[in-house]
Amino acid sequence: MTDAAAASELDALVTTSEIVICTGSGGVGKTTTAAVLALEAARQGRRAVVVTIDPARRLADALGLGLEGIGNSPRRIEGTWPGELWAVMLDSKTTFDDLVSRYSSDAEQAGRILANRFYKNISGALSGTQEYMAMEKLYELHADPAFDIVVVDTPPTRHALDFLDAPRRLTQFLDHRLYRVLMAPTRGMMRAVNVAAQAFMRTVSKVVGADVFDDAIAFFSAFEGMEAGFKERAEKVLRLMDDPLTAFVLVAAPNRDTVAEAHFFAEKLGEAGIPVRALIVNRMHPRFTDQLPEALRERSLTLAGSDLGGLYRNLADFALVAAREEQHLEGLAEQVAPAPVVRVPFLSSDVHDLDGLAEIASHLFAVGHAAR
Amino acid sequence: MAGKGGVGKTTVSAALASAAARRGRSSLIVEVEGKSGLASMFGSEPFSYERVTLAEGDVAAGRGPVWARTLTPDEALLDYLHGHGMSRISRRLVQSGALDMVATAVPGIRDILVLGKVRALEEEQSADLVVLDAPAAGHAITFLQSARGLLDAVRVGPINAQARDVIELLTDPARCQVILVTLPEETPVNELVETAYSLEDRVGVSLGPVVVNGLYPELSGLAATPAAAATSAGTSLRRGEAASLSAAAGFRQDRMALQREQLTRLADALPLPQLRLPYLFDAELGPPQLDQLATDLLRGIEAMDASVLGAPTQAGHAVRADEAS
Numbered sequence: 001m002t003d004a005a006a007a008s009e010l011d012a013l014v015t016t017s018e019i020v021i022c023t024g025s026g027g028v029g030k031t032t033t034a035a036v037l038a039l040e041a042a043r044q045g046r047r048a049v050v051v052t053i054d055p056a057r058r059l060a061d062a063l064g065l066g067l068e069g070i071g072n073s074p075r076r077i078e079g080t081w082p083g084e085l086w087a088v089m090l091d092s093k094t095t096f097d098d099l100v101s102r103y104s105s106d107a108e109q110a111g112r113i114l115a116n117r118f119y120k121n122i123s124g125a126l127s128g129t130q131e132y133m134a135m136e137k138l139y140e141l142h143a144d145p146a147f148d149i150v151v152v153d154t155p156p157t158r159h160a161l162d163f164l165d166a167p168r169r170l171t172q173f174l175d176h177r178l179y180r181v182l183m184a185p186t187r188g189m190m191r192a193v194n195v196a197a198q199a200f201m202r203t204v205s206k207v208v209g210a211d212v213f214d215d216a217i218a219f220f221s222a223f224e225g226m227e228a229g230f231k232e233r234a235e236k237v238l239r240l241m242d243d244p245l246t247a248f249v250l251v252a253a254p255n256r257d258t259v260a261e262a263h264f265f266a267e268k269l270g271e272a273g274i275p276v277r278a279l280i281v282n283r284m285h286p287r288f289t290d291q292l293p294e295a296l297r298e299r300s301l302t303l304a305g306s307d308l309g310g311l312y313r314n315l316a317d318f319a320l321v322a323a324r325e326e327q328h329l330e331g332l333a334e335q336v337a338p339a340p341v342v343r344v345p346f347l348s349s350d351v352h353d354l355d356g357l358a359e360i361a362s363h364l365f366a367v368g369h370a371a372r
Numbered sequence: 373m374a375g376k377g378g379v380g381k382t383t384v385s386a387a388l389a390s391a392a393a394r395r396g397r398s399s400l401i402v403e404v405e406g407k408s409g410l411a412s413m414f415g416s417e418p419f420s421y422e423r424v425t426l427a428e429g430d431v432a433a434g435r436g437p438v439w440a441r442t443l444t445p446d447e448a449l450l451d452y453l454h455g456h457g458m459s460r461i462s463r464r465l466v467q468s469g470a471l472d473m474v475a476t477a478v479p480g481i482r483d484i485l486v487l488g489k490v491r492a493l494e495e496e497q498s499a500d501l502v503v504l505d506a507p508a509a510g511h512a513i514t515f516l517q518s519a520r521g522l523l524d525a526v527r528v529g530p531i532n533a534q535a536r537d538v539i540e541l542l543t544d545p546a547r548c549q550v551i552l553v554t555l556p557e558e559t560p561v562n563e564l565v566e567t568a569y570s571l572e573d574r575v576g577v578s579l580g581p582v583v584v585n586g587l588y589p590e591l592s593g594l595a596a597t598p599a600a601a602a603t604s605a606g607t608s609l610r611r612g613e614a615a616s617l618s619a620a621a622g623f624r625q626d627r628m629a630l631q632r633e634q635l636t637r638l639a640d641a642l643p644l645p646q647l648r649l650p651y652l653f654d655a656e657l658g659p660p661q662l663d664q665l666a667t668d669l670l671r672g673i674e675a676m677d678a679s680v681l682g683a684p685t686q687a688g689h690a691v692r693a694d695e696a697s
Contacts, residue, residue, distance in 0.1 A: 025377060025378070026376065026377025026378060027376055027377035027378025027379065027560075028377075028378065211527075253378065256409065256656050256657075257382075257409050258378065260409070286619075286623060288616045288619050288620040288623070289613075289616040289620070291613075291616075303605055303607070306593065306601065306604065306605040307592070307593030307596035307601040307604070307605070308593065308596070308598070308601035308602055308604075308605040308607070309593060309605070310591050310592045310593025310594060310596070311593050311594065311596060311598055311601055311617045311618075311620075311621055312617070313591060313593075314591050314593075314594060314617075314620050314621055314624055315616055315617050315620045315621075317591075317620075317624075317653040318620045318623070318624075318653075320653055320654070321653055324656070346627070349558070349630065350557065350558040350559055
C-alpha cells in the first residue's frame with residue numbers, strides 16, 4: 001500500500017468511526033496521536049471529543065486543558081475547523097464516584113460507600129480501575145448525543161490490553177467468592193463459612209491486620225444490591241468494543257522492543273476478535289538516500305579524516321537506521337494487514353500547540369494538508 | 373533504574389551490570405514486568421523467577437558474573453510465607469486468587485512483596501550489586517512509595533515490619549540509589565525532573581547520577597558543503613548525492629542542537645551529575661554494543677569520581693556528599 005492510500009484509509013477512519021481507541025506501549029506517542037485524530041475529525045466537520053489519560057503538560061496546554069481547564073468533563077477547544085473539538089482528562093476516581101452515585105438506591109447508600117476507606121483504596125488503586133474508568137468514560141461520551149466521535153488514549157499498562165480485561169475483572173472482583181465468605185458473618189451465615197475459609201481469614205488477618213477486614217466488610221455491606229447494575233454496565237461497555245464503528249488503532253515506534261510489544265498487542269486484539277484498523281508508527285528516522293549503508297560506510301572509511309568522510313559516515317548512519325526500522329516494521333505490517341501503516345517522522349521538536357498537532361496530521365492524512 | 377517508557381531503562385540496567393562486571397563485581401539484574409529484552413542483549417535465553425547467568429564471570433580476568441531473574445508478586449508472596457512459617461497455606465492463597473483480594477484491600481502490597489524480596493536479595497548478599505529495572509515512570513513513584521503507604525494502612529504485623537525494612541533500605545544512600553534514565557528530549561526530561569523531586573520528597577530515596585541515553589555521537593565535517601568537501605578530498609559526487617549528504621547532515625546537526633539544549637535544561641533543573649550514553653546507529657543491542665555502553669558508563673563514572681574527589685563541596689556533587697556524610 002502506498003503512503004497516500006494508507007493516509008486516505010485513515011481519513012475514512014476518522015470520518016466514519018464513532019469510537020477510536022489508540023493502543024500501544026508507553027512512550028510511543030499515543031496521547032499525541034489521539035489528539036491528532038480528534039483534531040482531524042473536527043476538521044472534517046465532526047463533533048469530536050478526545051479522552052486523554054495523562055497528557056504531558058504542554059500538550060494539555062495545547063488542548064486547552066491547562067491548569068484551570070483540567071477536568072473530568074469535556075471542555076471545548078476553540079479553533080477554525082468546521083466541526084467541534086472537545087477534550088477530557090480522565091479522572092478515574094471521580095468517574096468511579098459518579099458510577100457509585102448512579103447505581104446507589106439513595107444518597108445515603110452512596111455516601112456510605114464513598115466515605116469507606118476500602119472503597120477509597122479500590123477506587124484509586126484496584127488494578128484495572130483506571131483502565132475500566134477510561135472505558136466507562138468512553139461509554140458515557142459515546143452515549144452523549146453532543147458527540148459524533150470519541151477518541152480515547154489508553155493508559156500505559158504493564159500488560160498488553162489490561163483495559164479490555166478491566167470490566168470483567170471489576171465485576172469478578174465484586175463477585176469474588178472470597179468476598180461472599182467475608183460477607184457471610186454479617187449475613188448471619190457464620191456456620192456456612194467452611195473451615196478452610198476461616199483458616200484463610202485468620203492468615204490474612206495475621207498478615208495485614210484485622211481492620212483491613214472490617215473496612216472491607218463495611219464496604220461490601222454498603223455495596224449490597226449494586227452489583228447487578230455494575231455488571232450490566234460492564235457488559236454494555238464490552239459490547240461497544242465489538243461494534244463495527246469502533247476502531248482500534250495501534251501506535252508504535254520503530255525500535256525492536258516496542259515493535260515486539262506491538263506484535264503482542266496485535267496478537268491479543270486478534271485473540272479477542274478485534275481487528276487493528278490502522279498502524280501508526282511515530283518517530284521514524286527520515287530516509288535520505290537509496291544507497292546501501294554498507295557502501296556508504298565503505299566510502300566514509302576510504303575518505304576518513306576528511307569532511308567528506310564525515311558526511312558519508314553520517315549518511316551511512318541514517319541509511320542503516322532507516323533500513324533497520326523498515327525491517328522491524330515488515331513483520332508487524334504483515335500481522336496487522338490489511339490495516340494501513342502510516343509513518344510519522346521524527347519531528348524537530350515536541351508537540352506543544354495546535355500547529356504541532358497539525359504538522360503531524362499532515363503526515364497522517366491525505367487531503368487538505370500542506371506540510372508546514 | 374527508573375524512567376519513562378521507551379527511554380532505554382533496561383538497556384542501561386544491562387550496561388550498568390556489565391560495567392560492574394568489568395570492575396570485578398557480581399551483579400544481579402532484577403526485572404519486574406516480565407517483558408524486557410534483557411536476555412537477547414546478552415545473547416541468552418529468556419529467564420524466569422529462577423536466577424539465570426547472562427554472562428559468566430572470569431576470576432583471572434577480574435570480571436564478575438552477571439545474573440538476572442524476574443520477580444513476581446505471587447512468587448514473592450510464596451517465598452515470604454515460606455519464610456514466615458505459613459507454607460501450608462501459601463499455595464492455596466495464590467491459587468484461589470486470594471492475593472488479588474488482599475492486594476485490593478491493601479494497595480501497594482504487590483509492590484512491597486517485590487521490594488521486600490529485593491531487600492532480602494541484598495541482605496543475603498546474593499550479588500555485589502543488585503540492579504532493579506523498575507516499572508516505568510509514574511509507576512516507579514507508586515512502586516517505591518508503596519512502603520510508606522503501607523505503614524499507614526497496616527499498622528501492625530509482618531507486612532508492617534516488611535515495609536519498615538524496605539524503607540530503611542530505600543533511604544540508606546550507602547545501600548541504595550535510584551538512577552533515573554531519560555532521553556535528551558523535552559517530555560522525557562520534564563518527566564525525569566518531576567520524578568526526581570517526587571522521589572526525594574515522597575520516598576526519601578537518594579538519587580544517583582542521571583543517565584541521558586541516546587545522544588548522537590559527534591561527527592566532524594557535518595558543517596561542510598558536500599560539493600566543496602568533495603573538491604578538497606579530490607573526488608566527485610554522484611548525481612543527487614550532494615542533496616542527500618547535506619539533508620542528513622542538517623538533520624543530525626539540528627537534532628544534536630536540540631539534544632544539547634535538553635542537556636543544559638536538565639542540568640539547570642536538576643543538580644545531579646549526568647552520565648551520557650550514545651545513540652547506537654550500528655545495530656540492535658547485542659553483547660558488543662552492551663560492551664561499548666559499559667565502557668561509556670565507566671568513563672562517565674570515572675570522570676564523576678575525579679570531579680567529586682577533586683572538589684568535594686562543589687555544587688551538583690555536593691548533593692551526594694551531604695547525604696553520604
